[in-house]
Amino acid sequence: MFQVRFHGRGGQxxxxxxxxxxxxxxxDGRHAQAFPSFGAERxxxxxxxxxxxxxxxxxxxxxxxxxxxxxxxxxxxxxELGLFSGLRPxxxxxxxxxxxLEELGVAGIAKDLPANHVLSLRATEIAIAHLGRPLPNAVxxxxxxxxxxxxxxxxxxxxxxERFSGAMRDGNVAAVIEAFNQTRVGPEALVAHQISQxxxxxxxxx
Amino acid sequence: xxxxxxxxxxxxxxxxxCRPRVVCAYPISPQTHIIEGVGTxxxxxxLKPCEFINVESEFAAISVLIGAxxxxxxTYTATSSQGLLYMTEAVFNAAGLGLPIVMTVAxxxxxxxxxxxxxxxxxxxxxDAGWVQLFAETxxxxxxxxxxAFRLAEELSLPVMVCMDGFTxxxxxxxxEIPTQEQVDRFLPPFEPRLLLDPADPVSIGGxxxxxxxxxxxxxxxxxxxxxxxxxxxxxxxxxRLVGRQSGGLVSSYRCEDAETIVVxxxxxxxxxxxxxxxxxxxxxxxxxxxxxxxRPFPETALAEALEDAHRVVVIEKALAAxxxxxxxxxxxxxxxxxxxRTFTVVAGLGGRAITERSLRRVFxxxxxxxxxxxxxxxxxxxxxxxxxxxxxxxxxxxxxVGRVFDDLRTPTARIV
Numbered sequence: 001m002f003q004v005r006f007h008g009r010g011g012q013x014x015x016x017x018x019x020x021x022x023x024x025x026x027x028d029g030r031h032a033q034a035f036p037s038f039g040a041e042r043x044x045x046x047x048x049x050x051x052x053x054x055x056x057x058x059x060x061x062x063x064x065x066x067x068x069x070x071x072x073x074x075x076x077x078x079x080e081l082g083l084f085s086g087l088r089p090x091x092x093x094x095x096x097x098x099x100x101l102e103e104l105g106v107a108g109i110a111k112d113l114p115a116n117h118v119l120s121l122r123a124t125e126i127a128i129a130h131l132g133r134p135l136p137n138a139v140x141x142x143x144x145x146x147x148x149x150x151x152x153x154x155x156x157x158x159x160x161x162e163r164f165s166g167a168m169r170d171g172n173v174a175a176v177i178e179a180f181n182q183t184r185v186g187p188e189a190l191v192a193h194q195i196s197q198x199x200x201x202x203x204x205x206x
Numbered sequence: 207x208x209x210x211x212x213x214x215x216x217x218x219x220x221x222x223x224c225r226p227r228v229v230c231a232y233p234i235s236p237q238t239h240i241i242e243g244v245g246t247x248x249x250x251x252x253l254k255p256c257e258f259i260n261v262e263s264e265f266a267a268i269s270v271l272i273g274a275x276x277x278x279x280x281t282y283t284a285t286s287s288q289g290l291l292y293m294t295e296a297v298f299n300a301a302g303l304g305l306p307i308v309m310t311v312a313x314x315x316x317x318x319x320x321x322x323x324x325x326x327x328x329x330x331x332x333x334d335a336g337w338v339q340l341f342a343e344t345x346x347x348x349x350x351x352x353x354x355a356f357r358l359a360e361e362l363s364l365p366v367m368v369c370m371d372g373f374t375x376x377x378x379x380x381x382x383e384i385p386t387q388e389q390v391d392r393f394l395p396p397f398e399p400r401l402l403l404d405p406a407d408p409v410s411i412g413g414x415x416x417x418x419x420x421x422x423x424x425x426x427x428x429x430x431x432x433x434x435x436x437x438x439x440x441x442x443x444x445x446x447r448l449v450g451r452q453s454g455g456l457v458s459s460y461r462c463e464d465a466e467t468i469v470v471x472x473x474x475x476x477x478x479x480x481x482x483x484x485x486x487x488x489x490x491x492x493x494x495x496x497x498x499x500x501x502r503p504f505p506e507t508a509l510a511e512a513l514e515d516a517h518r519v520v521v522i523e524k525a526l527a528a529x530x531x532x533x534x535x536x537x538x539x540x541x542x543x544x545x546x547x548r549t550f551t552v553v554a555g556l557g558g559r560a561i562t563e564r565s566l567r568r569v570f571x572x573x574x575x576x577x578x579x580x581x582x583x584x585x586x587x588x589x590x591x592x593x594x595x596x597x598x599x600x601x602x603x604x605x606x607x608v609g610r611v612f613d614d615l616r617t618p619t620a621r622i623v
Contacts, residue, residue, distance in 0.1 A: 019212070022210055022379045022380070023210045023379070026381060031381060032381070033378060034379040035378040036373075058380070059344075059481050060477060060478045060563065061475065061478050062560060062562045062563055063560050
């Protein structure tokens with residue numbers, strides 16, 4: 001079982017992200033279960049959602065308290081209490097940011113995890129480039145797919161095509177492919193990739 | 207067709223396959239996506255002929271369906287929580303009139319305090335309203351139960367509530383096999399009403415019945431419910447043959463052969479419990495779980511058989527019957543105590559409190575070691591409760607004796623958990 005916890009803010013499509021990942025996993029022939037954290041939905045408030053992926057039927061309905069991966073759609077949440085709680089020792093983290101982990105003050109998290117398990121991805125920038133709107137949710141899945149291999153890019157693209165239509169579909173597909181390719185520069189290049197991101201000059205979503 | 211789909215959307219698809227002629231609902235919180243989904247299917251023309259009626263309250267929704275059903279239309283609505291309670295008077299009427307309305311209850315807590323998260327308080331409050339109550343363990347189960355519900359309701363002239371856990375199921379996106387229209391049409395024949403209001407041949411229904419006959423009318427309601435106990439397993443078998451999976455029925459047992467400890471529960475918590483049962487079985491604990499798909503009518507015989515060889519029964523209740531030892535717990539207690547089987551009621555998941563595998567393992571272990579109270583509250587914040595009990599005791603003096611079950615509550619230091 002591979003368990004993913006998504007963190008973001010109301011309006012960023014956190015619930016949709018978990019659902020898209022579940023559909024992508026289903027497209028790959030796996031069992032999957034996505035569900036939101038059940039709170040009062042308010043725009044801008046911290047929101048979490050969950051996705052389990054398994055080769056077998058998923059029966060448990062308990063919240064995910066020991067995730068294999070964290071997808072953090074909004075870097076301003078990084079210092080929220082308990083954001084990293086329960087993350088498995090071999091876990092992965094994808095952060096939507098144009099900054100480095102050092103600049104964000106969470107480099108310690110990466111040190112506790114295996115090499116190349118933490119990805120900082122300029123998801124908001126990629127989303128604005130392709131969608132014209134700061135909607136990082138689907139983009140982050142491109143990074144997660146490339147980083148972990150838990151779902152195929154084709155399955156993520158198919159999930160987006162099923163969910164959206166028109167410009168949202170085409171923009172998200174292009175954005176996901178770009179995020180995937182940016183990440184998929186090989187494990188050794190990941191750190192270099194982060195460094196090159198730091199050097200990139202441009203609008204910062206943070 | 208196998209789909210990865212939200213529970214609410216899957217149920218909307220299933221309801222549409224049942225070809226309801228009138229769907230009436232109050233489209234505001236506490237609704238789910240079910241009604242939105244059915245509305246979309248009506249508007250797009252995929253579900254026709256069907257009249258979708260928006261009304262001003264849940265009370266109006268059920269009242270419109272009573273009228274529509276009495277004129278021979280297949281009818282459907284969905285609600286939960288306060289919405290269900292607001293319907294209450296007419297919920298009893300629908301049963302008393304024998305109208306085969308099908309309603310989804312997306313189970314949620316009831317206020318005050320305001321809480322729209324999942325538990326079974328809403329459905330439990332109306333358990334004796336005369337409706338059949340079926341509980342879904344998974345979204346697949348929810349889809350299958352809705353299709354069976356229409357046939358059961360119309361064959362027996364009884365309204366049916368299909369209860370599915372709000373959020374936990376309704377908002378979960380998972381794998382669901384949606385039957386084909388041909389399969390549903392083969393299983394569910396067109397509605398042929400027993401009772402039919404016709405302007406050309408006017409009659410009055412639901413008139414006054416005095417003391418001389420009211421008990422007899424109620425007796426007949428009881429007879430219809432007992433008939434449902436016989437029919438529900440047959441319909442589940444019919445449906446199972448058609449779609450190639452077993453779904454529905456009265457009770458279902460998981461790993462209960464030779465089980466000394468049997469957990470009984472309603473709804474989606476059974477899934478989590480099955481995982482815990484597997485873990486404990488691996489460690490050599492003889493434990494199993496029984497899901498009560500049919501809660502009303504209460505499947506006394508089937509349940510007694512399922513629990514026959516248990517040394518102890520742990521009942522998980524997602525509702526609180528304040529002042530009693532529990533709802534499901536009391537029903538089961540009456541079934542098994544004369545055999546010397548010990549029963550434990552564990553009130554859990556109230557108002558959306560997460561039920562974790564760790565907590566279930568702990569409480570099952572406590573039951574096995576004889577350390578669990580007759581009634582306990584899972585993961586209760588003992589300190590917070592003790593402080594408040596102490597304050598109450600200081601202000602009001604010691605509460606009077608309330609009997610064995612409530613011994614725990616008399617002194618703040620005693621344990622309920």
